[in-house]
Amino acid sequence: MKKEKVVLAYSGGLDTSVILKWLENTYQYEVIAVCVDVGQEEDFAAVKEKALSTGAIKAYVVDVKEEFITDYIYPTLKAGAVYEDDYLLGTSFARPLIAKKLVEIAEKEGAIAIAHGATGKGNDQVRFEASIKALNPYIKLIAPWRIWDLKSREDCIDYALKNNIPIPVTKKDIYSRDSNIWHISHEGGNLENPWNEHETSIYKMSVAPEDAPDTPAYVEIGFEAGIPVALDGVKYTPVDLITKLNQLGGAHGVGIIDIVENRLVGMKSRGVYETPGGTLLFEAHKSLEKLALDRATTSFKKGISEKYAQLVYDGLWFTPLKEALDQFVDSTQQYVTGVVKMKLYKGTCTAVASTSPYSLYNEEFVTFGEDDVYNQKDAEGFINLFALPMTIRSLMKFDKENKDKTNKQVI
Template sequence: MANKKVILAYSGGLDTTTIVPWLKETYDYDVICVCVDVGQGKETDGLEEKAIKSGASKCYIVDVTDEFVENYCWPALKADAVYEKKYLLGTSLARPLIAKVLVDYAHKEGAEAICHGATGKGNDQVRFELGIGALDPQIKIIAPWREWDLQSREDLMDFCIEHDIKVNTRYDQSYSRDTNILHMSHEGLELEDPSIEPNYKHILRVTNALSETPDEPEEIKIDFEEGVPVSINDQKMTPKEILMFCNKIGGKHGIGVVDLIENRVVGMKSRGIYETPGGTILYRAHEELEHMCLDRETFAFKEEAAVKFAEIVYGGKWFTPLREALSKFFDETQKTVTGTVKLKLFKGNMILTYVSSPYSLYNAEIASFTTGDLYNHKDAEGFIHLYGLPLRVRALMRMSAEEKAKNKEK
């Protein structure tokens, strides 16, 4: 009788390499690895062979990078979603799509369980399991970090050595990293001490440290249609190509490096270094266009909704009615967010040099200090009188009360 099957969310890193033999020993499962490619680049090279050598029966590498950019990154861009004012949700946005692919392959292979390598202290366990549960609540979920006796990355390396599995990780280089086309994150080792300044030359992989950036600025021109970037420097590109181009030019100029102490879903604080060069450029350009195209009340309410959207995504609740409803709201607000933005990139900075839109609400004739037909300076007097009426009523009430108090003293 054939063994029961488990789908392992596989990256080829230390954790998931260790999990393959552990699953076989602990559950006697037939392990099927699924690496969901959301833009990891060369990290997927050789993974099939590595998975098989670790003891897996199969390994699928599923490229969903285009879907990730169009259906996950772009909705977040339309929302201007930023978690705790800094984090552009690079890892958070990829997790629901990965969960979706894992469920698809569990159905395809007839697997009874899905296993992930997220730790019992992290956010990803929540994101994976909420995503899987929302798509198929009958699938069993296995989280080794909540079960096994291994306590550290050093323990994992020792486990692999004991099982004759080669790992290309050194004790002093074992940062916990996550990579996709939107970002790269770094956690662990000396970064766990917030009093230590990061050695960016040592840590960064996508972005130049500021000391390594060019001494001359470079301008980038981005065209948007309904809130989505469609071309760079007058060249039409696919969503994937746009993000890759912005990553390259942003990384060159040191754009989008964040050192953040964040509030995890599970209640603790953690420190991470995030590299999001392309996303940071696109968010800034998009926001500048919205300042021109959205009215004050829509822009203000959208800012509030974006905070909620970011919290929902960060917390793993992508497949929920509220997230879907908010995305529809953001889509509606983007119908006039069409135009062109130019940014000058220099030493980690982005300087706005140009913005225009056929739907611009900025009217030079009204805004100019020169009197025009659309605005009469004298109209401001009546407006200020009514606008400040509550203040004057309150002042009159206070003056009346003070007068009565004086009369009593007499």
């Protein structure tokens, strides 16, 4: 009988290496390994070779870095979406793109199922599976962490050793990491106790802020319609722009956070995230919006940003609501064009100057000096109308108190 095919989201790390062999041993599937390159630093030739040597009948490496930036990172940046005021969604918005590529290859190869290495306690299982269901509901889903008898990464190490699978971690270095061109996350190990201060030795993209240069650095980031396009007046491709900002931000310890977050599945988790270039872009974009957006739009967009972040975090990328929010966000970004100067110093980044051809800031109106465009006497009528509800309420209060006082005197 011809064996059935399954596509495996493959990284070459501990979990997916064990899953590849487990799928073969347990179900006799023909496994097609798919490694999606979203900018993680890997020897992809070695990853592909490892997949084939571990038992895969075919191995793909798909470079989607530019698509990741333009179609996933930039829409989220324009939305100003930050989960729980801290997390710049580095893992979250990579998952729907990876799912999309898994579905495309599964359809091309005639695979009946897609398997992934997300655990039953995390968010990624939802992000992968919700995205796959949205794109092709007829593909079967296999999540080994929810069904096999391996209960920990230590068990996985033992399984790998038993099956002669080379592994990149040991029981002493057991952090779970996810990386792409936008960020790297660190979870597990001693981070599982929130009382433990994280060790700066875990950093991969950044230096510790206290070890950053004693002299600040500056960079000017140019935007067109909410999208970053230039650094210090020089235009770059999306990949090169983020790569350069990562190098600059990382050298100054920018974008390191240590947070406890609320997972979609109901539990809290603790992680350390490095997002050097992304932090610079978010802060610069926010500063430029302050020049170009009016008060009402800015206020309303804050609620949209929060909802957008929730959708992305929860794996609801391919939904009608997300598409509708994108339309609103894009309409707000048509005038978010200009340049922001950022100052980087020992873990901080601050917008220190900004300019835009669509700036709503008008020095002639706000100057403390003499001007010919604003009649200060006009403010009196505005204040009277603005405060009218409070004035009426206060009049009623005084009238009632005086009436009560008169009645008491008559009695």
